């Protein structure tokens with residue numbers, strides 16, 4: 467008997483931040499992890515009774531093991547509920563803090579033991595990408611290992627995900643682009659995963675459809691238009707999170723992690739750098755299978771011929787977020803074998819979900835194909 471589908475997190479939607487926090491009756495035993503611009507912006511006047519931590523005071527960019535450890539040291543005692551109000555960075559930090567553990571983050575991720583949940587987790591996403599509000603995964607850069615790695619444990623499922631579109635509206639275009647590309651990659655990778663079920667595929671397809679419709683509107687109406695679709699992108703990202711929370715992500719994510727870890731390329735941008743090259747390799751190895759179904763889904767959404775639908779998808783994504791060759795980020799060619807080895811050694815959790823198996827040589831070909839063009 468195989469498990470087909472699981473959604474552990476309650477999903478709520480509120481029209482305004484005010485309405486949500488009025489329903490919560492915050493006290494000092496509630497910890498809000500967020501950014502200062504949120505506390506002084508949309509959250510102002512609603513969270514003064516809670517304990518507050520601002521993520522950016524512990525370092526810039528996406529979570530590192532050191533950042534999480536410093537925040538953990540500063541967390542007040544007796545916190546009962548953690549509210550994460552932010553993008554994947556803030557959400558994943560909060561997830562680590564929910565667990566009872568006295569080891570380092572590196573140990574927590576590498577040892578893969580069972581964890582106990584010590585407090586409630588309520589997540590209010592402010593980007594439209596990670597889907598982390600409904601998954602059991604938390605990801606951090608392990609500084610000494612020069613890569614990112616995820617901890618997957620059921621104790622990490624948030625208790626509640628609260629979707630409030632007005633929280634997302636202030637997102638700058640660049641992070642709208644990187645986070646929504648991440649959501650699209652979640653939807654596609656989970657659709658192609660051997661673990662996909664009819665249930666997860668339904669969420670993948672709906673997310674793909676909503677994101678592609680949104681992208682077409684943004685390209686037609688102009689970049690400033692995206693935040694009028696914030697509610698659609700927020701929900702699409704949540705659907706994609708539900709899909710990959712069940713069926714998993716795969717090689718695109720696995721191969722993007724050394725880029726995020728070593729070169730601090732934002733997660734969605736790093737995914738976009740690997741996406742086409744991985745799918746081209748999949749197509750070369752097995753053009754039939756689920757990839758053929760995906761082409762049909764895309765052809766219907768983009769109103770193009772099935773055989774050109776993947777190219778149409780790559781083109782659309784490039785219009786949302788411009789891609790640059792890996793060499794322009796300062797990556798050296800000699801590092802590509804190191805990246806490949808680190809993916810094979812450290813990302814088996816994701817590689818197990820590949821549409822087809824990829825060898826060392828094939829992963830090297832993928833990295834090389836996006837290195838200088």
Ligand SMILES: NC(=O)c1ccc[n+]([C@@H]2O[C@H](COP(=O)([O-])OP(=O)(O)OC[C@H]3O[C@@H](n4cnc5c(N)ncnc54)[C@H](O)[C@@H]3O)[C@@H](O)[C@H]2O)c1
Pocket residue numbers: 501527528529552553554555556558592593594595596597598601602603604605614633634635636637638641644645648733734
């Ligand atoms: N745990 C999971 O299941 C999962 C899944 C996918 C990605 N991730 C992780 O999520 C992280 C990326 O998250 P992200 O793409 O949401 O970006 P992010 O959280 O890193 O945010 C990107 C930038 O946008 C800013 N920002 C966020 N919300 C804003 C708003 N409403 N207005 C103005 N500025 C805002 C942030 O301060 C930051 O500077 C990566 O570390 C990635 O590994 C986790």
Ligand SMILES: [Fe+2]
Pocket residue numbers: 596648649652719733
């Ligand atoms: Fe992702």
